[in-house]
Amino acid sequence: MGTIHSIDPATGTELATFQEDPDEAVENKLAAAAAALPQLGAAGWGGRAAWMRSAADILETEVEAVALMITKEMGKPIAQSKAEVLKSAHTMRFYADNAEQFLTGRTLDNPGAVNASTAGTRFDPLGVILAVMPWNYPIWQVVRFAAPALMAGNAGVLKHASNVPQSAIYLGELFTRAGFPKGAFATLLIGSARVADVIRDPRVAAVTLTGSEGAGRSIAATAGDVLKKAVLELGGSDPFIVMPSADINAAVDTAVKSRTANNGQACINAKRFIVHQDIYDEFTVKFANKMSSLIVGDPTDPATEVGPLATESGRREVTELVEDARLKGADIITGTSPGTHESGWFYTPTVVTGLTQEMRLWAEEAFGPVASVYRAADLDEALSIANGLEFGLGSAFWSTNDDEIDRAIREIEAGAVFINGMTISYAELPFGGIKRSGYGRELSMEGIREFCNLKTVWVA
The missing domain is CATH 3.40.605.10 (Aldehyde Dehydrogenase; Chain A, domain 1)
Incomplete structure (x- = not known):
């Protein structure tokens, strides 16, 4: 044995x-x-x-x-x-x-x-x-x-x-x-x-x-x-859609928490942030700033917000996904450093933009604190990007427009849709995917x- x-x-x-x-x-x-x-x-x-x-x-x-x-x-x-x-x-x-x-x-x-x-x-x-x-x-x-x-x-x-x-x-x-x-x-x-x-x-x-x-x-x-x-x-590569009517600051705060909870190693972490073009620049700047300000370190220290990845192979896989995107033209607007400590399997919280379908990160789940940000011209394109992968676990939709919310609830292809919040599992609600x-x-x-x-x- x-x-x-x-x-x-x-x-x-x-x-x-x-x-x-x-x-x-x-x-x-x-x-x-x-x-x-x-x-x-x-x-x-x-x-x-x-x-x-x-x-x-x-x-x-x-x-x-x-x-x-x-x-x-x-x-x-x-x-x-x-x-x-x-x-x-x-x-x-x-x-x-x-x-x-x-x-x-x-x-x-x-x-x-x-x-x-x-x-x-x-x-x-x-x-x-x-x-x-x-x-x-x-x-x-x-x-x-x-x-x-x-x-x-x-x-x-x-x-x-x-x-x-x-x-x-x-x-x-x-x-x-x-x-x-x-x-x-x-x-x-x-x-x-x-x-x-x-x-x-x-x-x-x-x-x-x-x-x-x-x-x-x-x-x-x-x-x-x-x-x-x-x-x-x-697995999941959950979409997190943000529309112009949303509370941008609340959406950014929740996006950071949803992407980095459990050091970014949860099936229901938000991983793809799909942002309407009218608020894309504001959201992306604020999001990247908050991601870069997170305290990475000893997970036994109560002040630490992001600890190491659980395995050396897991860090290697995340590193390879980000490097593949960079080599194919993506922009790494914060992060890029695999390790921040002399020892351990740490990965710096990272935000990637300019993704294309030729990049592995477009379609594969990143099991670590790596956020992919996409620009959407309108709700139709946002929903198309959200549903464009073969994953369907959780999702989040940020808007105060009732018609937009109704469409999101009906049309997002996932086991769960959370409105103006982040996907969480509760004993009181069924959990699973399609x-x-x-x-x-x-x-x-x-x-x-x-x-x-x-x-x-x-x-x-």
Whole structure:
């Protein structure tokens, strides 16, 4: 078996190493997950809700230690790590409070219409669900799957990203500590090459992935081959459209936050800023000035606004995208320096203009603090640029014109449209994309129903 390394991206130093689970350990964890299903069912809504609230209490009690673990392992600023932990605890309580209501079936008012005395629907858990999760929100991404899955009565096994093994181990123990049956949620310390075998295991009923488009294709192909349900949340290159009637200063402030949150490493970061020509110069100057004034540095320092990228390969990929655009004629109006520190995988917040379709940055997702700014002659061109890619995750539209807003809501091709704000995931709202950004939904009522069997019930 291989070795899994936890490396501090701010310094490039190794924090810890772990051995992959041997086949016997994986077998034992899958068997334990299957064995926990009857206990999860017997606990009922009240029992599972009590355990879930206990898990939320543990997270809140340990918020300082867990946040520091996140920051040291993948580099986000410490304040954002704390917010991630608290958001996860909120989501646990949200599903503890609402799961039963979300999964209450319906009864036909007129069962005689289908020749029955009673008829309707119910929701049943599918069984053991495999979650393949990314490093960028190492606690939140997992909890937003685990909380609804466990509350529905499913068991879960987690294959986390290889660069956040400490977070993976913590999550693998959290739910058992909170009172859930042993094995109800467990971490598999395995490499990506072993994921297909887990999907094919007959005890695994379905799989969910948040990750790259390439990973999504691989997971979907394997799940499809064995006819198992899959939910995919993949990449995004979210448009952020600004029209002349918008509050320019508010739009600029939000644009900077949306582009650089999580060090620019979120699928729903705004990445393409499409600005009406009448306000293009004003917006671009203000945007570049604010991007260049951000404090880049040690992510454990509360004053830091942008930390390092999580991996050395990630910084290399962003560097290559920007350099390709520069060589093909784009203007780098702020940024351009890959590193700002003697060590670590830092990337200076960067703003690029003058993009053309020959540049990779036009069509590819930049997973780092790099903003692409586009000039649009009118709303038609702005919407055309926004919809011109095969991604369709989130979007933001800034205007005070009701007709423009109505068009944006109808015509932007994405899983979410945020008006005069930035795309954020909330437990209370469904989250997911279309086109090459994936399929299926997480969060809210729609998310908990993804891994349930909607069963029709008919009684003579």
